[in-house]
Amino acid sequence: MSTGCLYLCATPIGNREDISARVLRVLEEADLIAAEDTRHSRGLLQYYGIDTPLISYHEHNKYERAQELISRLLKGEKIALISDAGTPVISDPGEVLVQKARECGIPVTSLPGPCALITALSLSGIPARRFVFEGFLPQENKERREVLQSLKQEGRTIILYEAPHRLRKTLGELRDALGADRSLCLCRELTKIHEEALTFTLEEAIAYYGEREPRGEYVLVLAGKSKEAGEAERKNAWGTQSPEEHLKAYMGRGLDKKAAMKAMAADFGLSRNEIYKQLLNS
Numbered sequence: 001m002s003t004g005c006l007y008l009c010a011t012p013i014g015n016r017e018d019i020s021a022r023v024l025r026v027l028e029e030a031d032l033i034a035a036e037d038t039r040h041s042r043g044l045l046q047y048y049g050i051d052t053p054l055i056s057y058h059e060h061n062k063y064e065r066a067q068e069l070i071s072r073l074l075k076g077e078k079i080a081l082i083s084d085a086g087t088p089v090i091s092d093p094g095e096v097l098v099q100k101a102r103e104c105g106i107p108v109t110s111l112p113g114p115c116a117l118i119t120a121l122s123l124s125g126i127p128a129r130r131f132v133f134e135g136f137l138p139q140e141n142k143e144r145r146e147v148l149q150s151l152k153q154e155g156r157t158i159i160l161y162e163a164p165h166r167l168r169k170t171l172g173e174l175r176d177a178l179g180a181d182r183s184l185c186l187c188r189e190l191t192k193i194h195e196e197a198l199t200f201t202l203e204e205a206i207a208y209y210g211e212r213e214p215r216g217e218y219v220l221v222l223a224g225k226s227k228e229a230g231e232a233e234r235k236n237a238w239g240t241q242s243p244e245e246h247l248k249a250y251m252g253r254g255l256d257k258k259a260a261m262k263a264m265a266a267d268f269g270l271s272r273n274e275i276y277k278q279l280l281n282s
């Protein structure tokens with residue numbers, strides 16, 4: 001018996017016309033469509049006249065349901081996976097199923113299409129050559145602080161997803177971590193009638209949403225830390241003493257040169273290589 005195939009199908013993030021001819025054909029021909037929310041997806045499928053059977057596959061049944069889907073795939077069925085919007089797996093269910101399918105040697109293929117982060121990045125005007133995608137910031141405080149801390153030195157463009165009711169809190173925390181002057185493009189309701197992409201500093205964005213209610217779904221595209229900001233911060237970190245003077249002070253506490261440089265690196269949040277370079281230039 002031949003093995004089936006798992007098709008990861010990207011669906012619209014707003015505008016129903018944003019769906020590829022190939023996705024429509026695969027959804028039509030599949031034996032089964034696994035959908036994050038079957039009620040939600042039925043609307044899209046009806047719009048395109050597709051009546052392939054649906055089964056739910058979401059965050060809360062992702063392990064048990066994956067087993068069931070894998071058995072069906074091993075029997076030769078063709079299964080399409082879709083989420084409520086955009087590309088499955090990207091801040092959406094699917095990862096567990098894909099991993100299991102690959103472990104079982106089941107062919108997996110991805111049919112590209114809409115993805116909110118790529119749509120936002122491409123229209124943001126923020127440098128797009130190098131970027132990091134953080135999805136939604138963790139809700140748990142400690143984890144959230146750690147992620148925000150890790151973003152402080154990030155030089156690449158940073159992309160986040162956010163729900164409207166958490167937007168203000170997130171903007172405030174980003175300002176505290178990255179600075180009030182950091183620029184960002186706030187993209188909302190992409191591909192929909194009220195699509196908006198506004199460029200602000202974090203301070204301006206906070207003021208803007210101080211006066212109006214956040215509405216719709218958001219992608220935040222933040223500029224990475226500039227080289228100049230990093231340089232200025234490093235200079236400030238040394239205070240009134242030169243790196244050489246700091247080194248002497250560390251060695252005065254009984255550390256040898258290597259240990260003193262290691263301690264400086266930890267205290268100033270720099271790599272040992274950077275400390276070495278700064279000492280050469282001081």
Ligand code: SAM
Nearest residue numbers: 013086087090091115116161162189190217218
């Ligand atoms: N899998 C999706 C993708 O490929 O982009 C992301 C799903 S995630 C659960 C939903 C989040 O994506 C929203 O909270 C929002 O941050 C972002 N998003 C989805 N559609 C959007 C849209 N039309 N405009 C702006 N952001 C959107």
